[in-house]
């Protein structure tokens with residue numbers, strides 16, 4: 649037996665957003681039906697960032713993502729998030745592949761937010777607001793454009809260059825530079841910054857808005873005025889992760905918000921165990937922390953495609 653080694657070029661070649669959307673949605677369904685296993689994410693904090701170990705098992709496979717988040721990396725010309733997945737056979741434990749997972753992280757994060765929007769945003773949503781135009785913004789845009797017929801995408805970032813780069817990367821989509829208030833007044837709003845203080849004010853969010861709160865994925869990070877959470881139906885990917893490191897973590901620690909106020913999880917909604925949006929004026933928030941089943945579902949997709957296509961490097965690793 650051998651282990652496939654899939655570098656960033658291979659992963660990029662093997663990935664497509666439509667298939668990632670289906671794989672992640674299916675993983676949510678399996679999870680809610682008790683067919684996945686996923687212990688809590690383990691954090692290792694160091695001086696300039698942190699590492700996270702994210703194991704999961706799905707039918708036929710298991711694996712772990714080892715991901716680093718170092719916000720200062722941009723000044724060193726390195727991505728702030730870097731990751732590797734070890735993908736195993738569930739039955740024997742054999743390491744079937746080692747693959748670059750920074751790109752997988754970005755794709756599955758975009759897909760999970762767009763799936764949340766599919767169930768929680770108004771069906772006639774036409775405008776998307778991106779607050780933060782860095783690495784994640786690219787795949788958020790791809791995923792939402794795969795589900796919604798977007799007429800306008802309002803982009804705000806404190807870096808004018810990040811906005812220009814995003815607009816240049818998607819010449820066929822209706823992107824425009826906007827103020828943060830305009831971006832927040834979109835039908836679907838994605839917050840994609842490493843902020844540690846609320847940057848989106850309650851009064852900017854209109855009735856009927858769906859917000860994907862993606863940037864806060866570790867203790868101390870937050871992007872929304874807690875009054876947005878208070879006014880909204882809040883859905884999480886995983887309640888424990890959200891309470892300790894998601895958008896709700898700071899308000900929970902401050903005693904302003906209780907995890908009991910969370911409506912439910914996205915996997916429960918996808919599996920039909922809870923309903924999605926209830927009416928046109930409801931404000932909904934998806935608190936995304938990123939869960940390991942998303943990564944392993946995408947790793948499975950990539951592995952199976954690589955084996956089917958052939959021609960990728962393999963080693964006798966063990």
Ligand SMILES: NC(=O)c1ccc[n+]([C@@H]2O[C@H](COP(=O)([O-])OP(=O)(O)OC[C@H]3O[C@@H](n4cnc5c(N)ncnc54)[C@H](O)[C@@H]3O)[C@@H](O)[C@H]2O)c1
Nearest residue numbers: 780782783784805806807810840841842862863936937938
């Ligand atoms: N929820 C998840 O599953 C998940 C997955 C991956 C990354 N993340 C998180 O998403 C965030 C963004 O990740 P990334 O890879 O795109 O990072 P990045 O560094 O590539 O981009 C972040 C962007 O946010 C901008 N920004 C910073 N502060 C801002 C502010 N106050 N207002 C507007 N823009 C601001 C920066 O200029 C930059 O362009 C990080 O916090 C990361 O940890 C979450």
